[in-house]
Amino acid sequence: MYVGAxxxxxxFERLLPSAVAVLRLLGAALVLLAWRRPARAAxxxxxxxxxTAFGLATALMNIAFYEAIARLPLGTAVAIEFCGPVVVAAVATRRPRDVAALLSAAVGVLLIADVRWSGSPSGVLWALGAATMWAAYIVLGKRVAxxxxxxxxxxxxxxxxxVVLSPLLLLGGTGALSALADPVVLLLAVGVGVLSSVIPYVLDQVVLRRLGQARFAVLLALLPATATVVGLFGLAQIPTLAEALGIAAVVAAVALRSRDGDTPEAVGRTGA
Structure with missing residues (x-):
């Protein structure tokens, strides 16, 4: 996912982040349509x-996330975005150990946000917007699965x-149109769509059918660690000490989380 990011x-040098997010969605949709060919009933x-609600939540999550990583380091944006899964897990959990895991994740997010607010408040706000859509993605994704x-x-x-969000491709004016005519840009967009959408989201659908949404939400705490590694080696983004501590606190939530899966009855009580 984060190699694609x-x-x-x-x-972003050629297109607005929102346009890149729509191209990612387009690339993923084309690959999936060629592969799955859904029946008329779908x-x-x-x-x-x-x-459609699930698709829009996913697309808006990606748009907000790309706007965030245009302003913040990759690992930092992902850790802030994790507020969404934290809220989902907090609603669904019942055990003291799980509450401790959620508190650990929340402390990590607060540490990171405190570091970045003064430098890029808009980046933090975009990341929080992505967090809101991530929560919607988990809840709606569970229903779809x-x-x-x-x-x-x-x-x-x-x-x-x-189709709904395609007008965002034209926000960059004539520069965006010329970029969209570049085969290299289109090839990269399809690559991003496959790496960041097709592979991870198909795996999400498999996992969501087997796990409760609370356990799934906290297991996603592994993502800030992988995003930080990719940002470090792929984009030369070195986290500050406070950011590193915050990311570590988010990842620690995984170790605290209960090992047993959520029962179907527990998942039903969450409204999934």
């Missing part, structure tokens, strides 16, 4: 609208969201 940062009724046609419905959702 590092590639996306390189596209394109109508409640199933279609559920998929539980319906039994997760990957096909995700394909429909991505296609619908691409």
């Amino acid at each position: 590092a590639l996306a940062v390189g596209l 394109w109508r009724g409640p199933r279609f609208w559920r998929a 539980a319906a039994g046609n997760g990957v096909d419905d995700m394909t429909v959702g991505f296609a619908a969201a691409t």
Whole structure:
């Protein structure tokens, strides 16, 4: 996922972050449509609208995230974005050990936000916006996965969201149009879509069918660590001491989290 994000940062010189996010969605939708070819039933009724809501939440999460990493280091933005899964897990959890895990993650996010607020408040706000959409992604993604046609419905959702958000591709004016005509830009966009959307989101659908959303949300705390490593080696972004401590606190939440999975009944109580 974050190798794809590092590639996306390189596209920000040619296109606005929001346009790169839409291109990522487009690339992912094209690959998924060619692979899955959803049946007609997936394109109508409640199933279609559920998929579209999921697709839009995913797309808005990506747009906010790309706006954040245009202003903040990759690992920092991911750790702040983790507020979303923290809230989802806090709503679903019942055990003291899990509360401790959530508090650890929250402390980590606060440490990072405190470091970055003075330098880039807009970056922090975009990351928090991405966190909100990430929470929606988990909740809606669980519903899509539980319906039994997760990957096909995700394909429909991505296609619908691409159509709705396609005007964002033109926000950069004539410069954006020339960039969109560049085969290298389009090839990179498809690569970003595959690395950052197709592979991880298909795996998410597999995992969400087997885990409760609370456990899934806290396991996502591994992402700030991987994002920091990719940012360090791929973008030469070195975290400050406070940021490193904050990221470590978020990752520590994984070790504190209960090992047993959520029961179907517990997942039902969360509204998933």
